[in-house]
Amino acid sequence: xxxxxxxxxxxxxxxxxxxxxQSIEAILPHLGIELVEVDDWNCCGATxxxxxxxxAAYALVARTLALAAxxxxxxxxxxxxxxxxxxxxxxxxxxxxxxxxxEKVNRALAAGGLHYHPGSVKTRHLLDVIVNDVGYKAIAQKxxxxxxGLRIAPYxxxxxxxxxxxxxxxxxxxxxxxxKLLRVLGAEVVDYPVKAxxxxxxxxxxxxxxxxxxxxxLIKSAADTQADLIVTVCPMCQMNLDGFQNAMNRYFKTDYRxxxxxxTQMIGLAFGESARALGIGAEIVDARPALxxxxxxxxxxxxxxxxxxxxxxxxxxxxxVMPEEEEEVEL
Amino acid sequence: MPEVVSNGAPRTFxxxxxxxxxxxxxxxxxxxxxxxxxxxxxxxxxxxTPRTLFAMIRAGMPDQVLRSNTPWYCVxxxxxxxxxxxxxxxxxxxxxxxxxxxKLKKYDEAIAANFSKTFIFWVxxxxxxxxxxxxxxxxxxxxxxxxxxxxxxxxxMVTKGRISFTPKRIKGIDGLRAILxxxxxxxxxxDARILGGAE
Numbered sequence: 001x002x003x004x005x006x007x008x009x010x011x012x013x014x015x016x017x018x019x020x021x022q023s024i025e026a027i028l029p030h031l032g033i034e035l036v037e038v039d040d041w042n043c044c045g046a047t048x049x050x051x052x053x054x055x056a057a058y059a060l061v062a063r064t065l066a067l068a069a070x071x072x073x074x075x076x077x078x079x080x081x082x083x084x085x086x087x088x089x090x091x092x093x094x095x096x097x098x099x100x101x102x103e104k105v106n107r108a109l110a111a112g113g114l115h116y117h118p119g120s121v122k123t124r125h126l127l128d129v130i131v132n133d134v135g136y137k138a139i140a141q142k143x144x145x146x147x148x149g150l151r152i153a154p155y156x157x158x159x160x161x162x163x164x165x166x167x168x169x170x171x172x173x174x175x176x177x178x179x180k181l182l183r184v185l186g187a188e189v190v191d192y193p194v195k196a197x198x199x200x201x202x203x204x205x206x207x208x209x210x211x212x213x214x215x216x217x218l219i220k221s222a223a224d225t226q227a228d229l230i231v232t233v234c235p236m237c238q239m240n241l242d243g244f245q246n247a248m249n250r251y252f253k254t255d256y257r258x259x260x261x262x263x264t265q266m267i268g269l270a271f272g273e274s275a276r277a278l279g280i281g282a283e284i285v286d287a288r289p290a291l292x293x294x295x296x297x298x299x300x301x302x303x304x305x306x307x308x309x310x311x312x313x314x315x316x317x318x319x320x321v322m323p324e325e326e327e328e329v330e331l
Numbered sequence: 332m333p334e335v336v337s338n339g340a341p342r343t344f345x346x347x348x349x350x351x352x353x354x355x356x357x358x359x360x361x362x363x364x365x366x367x368x369x370x371x372x373x374x375x376x377x378x379x380t381p382r383t384l385f386a387m388i389r390a391g392m393p394d395q396v397l398r399s400n401t402p403w404y405c406v407x408x409x410x411x412x413x414x415x416x417x418x419x420x421x422x423x424x425x426x427x428x429x430x431x432x433x434k435l436k437k438y439d440e441a442i443a444a445n446f447s448k449t450f451i452f453w454v455x456x457x458x459x460x461x462x463x464x465x466x467x468x469x470x471x472x473x474x475x476x477x478x479x480x481x482x483x484x485x486x487x488m489v490t491k492g493r494i495s496f497t498p499k500r501i502k503g504i505d506g507l508r509a510i511l512x513x514x515x516x517x518x519x520x521x522d523a524r525i526l527g528g529a530e
Contacts, residue, residue, distance in 0.1 A: 014492065051443075094354040172413040202406075282493055
């Protein structure tokens, strides 16, 4: 199975979701999937571009789609990030439905020497490809180290099931594909009523009260079901639930410690890959106690220490240094 | 279809919102059932629920609508949209209201709009998002002390290799910038027609 792939900014080396990418690369050979990266792809615009510019937001996505259409003649593109998946599938759908919009977007693309014929590349979420193209049966046959004894809260987030521009791959409010996949891997899947609720998206940067409330619901519900960990399908969800869990704890004076891993990391563990190869150990809330229950050893991550500043010579008097003025950028 | 007057400009505020929303948003089909507000995870923080806001749009209250914090608290989870019995593309309408309030300089919720602007700065200059630059720029501007509250996360992200210190620039940045500039030019023409009647 060959697809083109749009990794998205969050999955690049040195980005918050890089462990997700590492685990994807580790399991692809087992699954018989080959991914060809779209050359020179650009950001999907997240939820930000469309908030300020309508046409530029669609042109931004269309540039990537136009480049994807030129990738080895592949008609299907995989997006591991739910937000990228949404933006790419949404833009393609609207461009197909609205010929006036398509004409205008193509006029913009022409300025960069590109053209996109709406509908020529279909974007699919990685979870969709794994469960529907590879299939549960084929995955079950590859499981060598079942996750027996691990209680997992399956977290889908919003955008994988909503609003489903290309048709439903799962229920928009109570999806089950990830539940089934985790059961195939041998894990015990808890009933997680908030599995398709919002993680807060960009609200951590805009209104902490809003974001932390949403994060708390998800973490508390998982804790209430005595889940060992939460498994997610999106780098944004992972970042909010894992990275902001401590800040949320301080905000509500709680003490939750639920690690959040990617579904691809769980697949890799069940296939016998090492924790290190799967990027496990880079999460903020330590997953080691949970994983030790199934006998997975997580080696300590080699800490990349930030380069130390050269020490000033002791003899010289310290000179007052003004912080460099930030250049005001006209936006 | 939005009603238009002879010069091609939409006549009412509702028509303007519909015309400024890509594809068909079905806003005119709203039956005021309130399913959207009841489904909204950030509803409690909003000045108006989406249903109220749509009633205000229909009643021709552009000023109050565009000053409402509601669109800026929309988290884009699409819950309302999949539940709407009339298939109103509520999330898309929220984005339209954000754009209109920025263009007509009505917004009071500067934090959210500035976050979008900072994000776009990195995309327009590098072609990709840059998390460290985005977060530090945004926090310095709006929440300088917030840095201390998430300091442990920041240190964790750095030591675990999940933050890069240098943004990456795509090869075709010149082409991308030309595309975006052209797109904005087209959008400005459209807006002059759509929003022309407003103020």
